Amino acid sequence: MKQQLNTYRLSNGLVLLGEHMPWLRSAAFTFLVPSGTCYAPPELCGLASLASEMSQRGCGPYDSRQFLEELDFLGVERTSSITTHHTSFSCAMPSSAFERTLELYSHMVRRPHLPEDQLEDARQLGFQDLRALEDEPSHRCFNELKRFRFPQPFGRTAQGTLEGLQSIQIDDVREFCANNLHASDSILAVAGNFKWSEVCEAVERALGDWNGPATKTLPKLEPLSGGRHTDHASNQTHLALAYDCVPYESPDYYKTRALVGILSDGMSSRLFTEVREKRGLVYSVFATCFSLAGKGSVLCYAGTTTNRAEETLHVLLETIHSLGSGVSEDELARLKVRIKSALVMEQESSAARSHQIAVDWFHLGRVPTRAEVLSEIDSLTCEGLLDHFNAHRPNNFALVTVGSQPLELPGGIVDA
């Protein structure tokens, strides 16, 4: 079926993207607003999350309860998350509820009440999240890796810090919302069953005169190498490893993504085969591409009982470097068919598709068509992947462990 992608830029800078999927009963949107962790003052870590929580406690003509009940009544499945750059609101709903849902969310980003008498409750909720995170070693491991590898303001985690949360006053929340909930640099990506002209009109009505200051400029990011350990009384040691790769924005990104796919996509991938299938070292092992502020990192994870952690790290590194011996035709064929199938399967989910087109626009300033992605995938060759690996050999390693014993990167690997 022919892909129908639409783009509409409002005069206030908001970008509206739409992918028409008429075979679905649902519509979904992903709304990226530039109020991520990196825009908060350094001493107020946790402000972005607290502001997001507060903005859902009443807005426009609704108090907190009326707002949530209205969304529940419409049957809207929703999540919100905080990343370095954005607060992301994701909603999926029967398509008939789309316009009303959009109206409710427009009140939330434009007219949040931010009631002072609820700040303490929202803060307590933040403390709850922090404590729960401390108890979850694998999530804690990735949070520690983010803090360690990415200098300020990029390394902040969504949960923030105890000190940061404790310091936040209601005026901080109000100022943060006033400065960062604005149309310019916001992205609203819609997918599913809708009429594009009606969506454009609804968005103009709800958000057309939404304004605010421009997004702040950020410093240049230089990811760090080295190691860090966090003590945690656990059976397993959790390893999170990062090394440099080309970012999402790069014309060579598909090559980096393919190499990580050879490492980690599917049950015949190298990490699954070498670390789990052949040696039984782990239950969970994977690698993924992560792009932040124009810098790419491959992030790897493995969780293993403490006495086997050193061997696991060794096999993990060895497997990463095995890419230097080349990729077989069979491996590449498997990877291509997996990616192509995933592209077809994405058409069955409005929520997945709205998320993907929002991410594409943020990184690339455009949304590649399915045909374009397929063409890029088809053009990958074993020789091309090996050349890419050799031109961008894994370097600038960072290793974070959470468990009862520290683990170190083998000598020399940091600058390999």
Added chain:
Amino acid sequence: MELLTHKSISGPEIIALCDPAAFTTSVGWFVNTGARDESPELAGVSHFLEHMVFKGTKRRSAEQVNSELDHLGAQSNAFTSEESTVFHACVLPECQDQAVDLLTDIMRPSLREEDFQTERQVVLEEIAMYDDQPPYGAMERAMELFFGEHSLGRRVLGTTETVSEMTIEQMVQYHKQRYTLDNMILVASGKVDFQRLVEQTESLVGSWRGRSSPRQTHLPKFGISSEIIERQASHQQYTVKIWPGVGCNDPSRYALRLLASVIADESGSRLFWELIDTGLAETAALWPQFFQECGCIVGYLCCAPEDTEENTDIIQRVFQQVIDEGVTQRELDLARNKIVSSLILSDERPSNRLFALGQSWLARKRYDPLDAVLARYAAVTPDELREVAVQTLSPTPTTVQVVHVE
């Protein structure tokens, strides 16, 4: 969408929910076996066997199994529960034949000793991983205490001890007894060539022999004990409570789901406004579990240690209010809209329909189309919610609490 079924005298039951307009085809073997079908010393064998199924057959090595699944571009996985073990793959329609061939072949795994020893380590790592995650085994321990000697109290993963001591011979025997055609169904959804599916499957399983003994079912004597798990370095306190529920064929299951949503849905429920919105707890959840002859309701609270007692009192007060006064029509409507919307959204994907169809067929040899399920939810009244609340939430629950020790 059309439901098609097939059953020959000696073959397996084959059922499919066919949608010619779908982009994909989902297919899966649903085996009517799980933790409750294990003897105590073999606790975890169903789950361990689920891992071993991917370790090769007479026709394929383990590497070939994994490699072929990836060659099909399949989104595939497997899972084990108390009552079933499921192997499934979602592929493009043109790959239906290969997916069925592969999934059917692995139902007769080689079960080699060397693979068994390696995979045992993976399963032990999985147990260690879950043991490190909140609520640190409290859920499994609460089920053990609640169901007592009844087989529904068995841990799905088993324990480090049972998995360490299990032998390949015991697993081979278990497989022979449970993976028989009368105890398995082949389920498909999406764009399915049903005639081809039937012909191919019958041809592939023609030589399979053996029958399973029917599952032993009886009503358990529910436990009401309490236990503390001490845990180093936990920052939150975790409480799991279990009350008696209803079975998977009980007509009041719709009311029970709605009741759980009114009381403890993660948004807009009574406990949300009492505990989450106020920042008193990180999580306060309640969900029903339905088994063949009975069921239970699981309650889960995660909050700061110093707030646990007060929060538990609040939860008890909320329960008592529902038992005494029932719920409002507005609350019921909100809960219903959430569940209905979630069912409609989930039903858009053939891979989700596969699970709804397979689990329904295993439980009651029947599949109710989405509109029929929605009609059942629409018919539930506030009085029914109160009745089911009185029936399920009045008894004293089993309680397991995880507390911090230095």
